[in-house]
Amino acid sequence: MLHAKLSASGAKKWINCPLSVVLESKMPNEETPYAKEGTLAHELSELKLRRELNLIGKEAYDTEVSKLDYDDEMDKYTDYYCDVVMEIVNKYDRNYSTVRLEEKVDFSPWVPEGFGTSDVIIISDNTAEVVDLKYGKGVKVSADNNPQLMLYALGVLNDYNYICDIKEVNLTIVQPRLDSISSFKINVYDLLEWGETIRVKALKAFNGEGDCVVGKHCDDGFCRARPICKAYADERLKIAKYDFKDPAELSADDIADILGTVDELVRWSKTIKDYALTKALSGEEYKGFKLVEGRSNRTFNIDDSKVLEILKGGGFKESEVCETTLKSLSSLEKMIGKKDFKTMLGSHVIKPMGKPTLVPIDDVRPVYNSAVNDFNNI
Ligand code: SF4
Known part of the structure; x- marks a missing residue:
């Protein structure tokens, strides 16, 4: 896939730290398991929405979906996301609105060579909606003045305003695994004004000028540098x-x-x-350090079934050499299903006190009461 030098998803980084573009370009850009998971969730959601919008027939949908290797959890969370999108779609008269999925938008009038792919765009009357799925659950992302979605919105104005008269844009971020839907409304004048402030910063970042500026964007934006x-x-x-x-x-x-x-x-x-x-x-040397082989434990170079066969041949019973352990509570619940699990084992499920831990004062958990806990543990 072609990537813009100044991507919309990385905007928080290059807006706040212009030199991040140069530094990140020196680092390998391998797809992480989280990114792969996000891509899969997007593919599945796109298919589900195409089906909901009758853009794909049932047979073609089933064929395409069967090619994706997703689990029940992803099925559930993408359903949730699609429900939110369809609620927004249904706010508008379908005869007078346009829905675009995975649409490439061009915001290059503000950002050199700037383009990106918006998950969902809806245009109706004087309003545009930009909806984005965030499948991660590490950092909650707010739509409030979110630069990624505002760049997409500028792209929508650039691509569609010659046929529409968009006056207002609603930005929505859905993060199903955090049960979060964040929305932000902006009128076109404020959006264009913001675009002007971005134009200067984008040029600086594009030309590799300016300094490295540390802030929340370093970690929240997963800066590779x-x-x-x-x-x-x-x-x-x-x-x-x-x-x-x-x-x-x-x-x-x-x-x-x-x-x-x-x-x-x-x-x-x-x-x-x-x-x-x-x-x-890969050959780099660090003064005072050397590469060595780490510790390892002895292991068999054959399958467990072969080891068992040899042991049985040696006169051992299976029960003597094998151990059976119960699956974890979560695995059992997943296997049996929530309802049957509750019926069979619900009354035996307890939640022991967690170990006390020191966290920042703004953490949502209640304060640990050592007197009460000492009493409970007697
Ligand atoms: S780590 Fe932070 S300061 Fe350094 S390049 Fe990345 S965004 Fe800039």
Whole structure:
């Protein structure tokens, strides 16, 4: 698939950090399992919507769907997404509206060589709808002033306004696995004004000018340049240069400060280690380090069934050499089905207290009450 140098999905990064385009171009761009999963969910959703909109017959739909390797969970979540899309589609008179799926939009008047593919576009009267499926469940994405969807919206104006008179655009992001539907309405004047501010930033990023600017966009945008970005490293290493007031002992406030950043530091350290290992395997040398073989355990070089055969031949019974373990609660529930599982085992399901853990104050979970928990555990 052809990718734009300044992609709409990466807009948060290049708008905030113009040099990210240059740095990311130096890193391998391999498709992650999450990206593969997202692509599959998009393919399945597109087919389901085509069927809903009568753009594909039942037979062709069944044939196409049977080629996709998805599970029940994806089936359920894509159903949810398609229901949301159809609700939006049905807001408008079908005789006077247009629905486009996986439509390529051109926003190059604002962003050099800028184009992207919008999941769903609906145009009716003076309104355009842009709907986007986010299959990930790591970071909740808001539609409020979302640059990716606003670029798609500019593309819609560019591609369709010569035949329509769009005055308002509704942007919607559906994140079914987080049970999240986020919407944002913007009028065309504000959108075009935003486009003007973007034009300058896009040119800078396209020309590889400006600086690396660290912010939420580095992690939220999964910047591939994190292992090599000096600005990102400086930010993460601030904790190591912490200016403690009392050099002999850390105060509770010092520890609270460290707790606030330690997870980021650990994540970044892992990113650096993974990156350095990949580079070392392809010949890069790091002063003071060498590649060695890691620890490994002895194992058989034949199938378990063959091992069993040999053992039985040696006079051992199957029950003596094999262990049977019960499947996990979730696997059993999935296998039996929620309803039957509840009937058979529902009264035996408990939820033990979780281990106490320190989290930032804005975490939604209630505060751990050690007195109550001590009492419950007696
Ligand atoms: S890690 Fe952050 S600061 Fe560094 S290039 Fe990426 S977006 Fe820019």
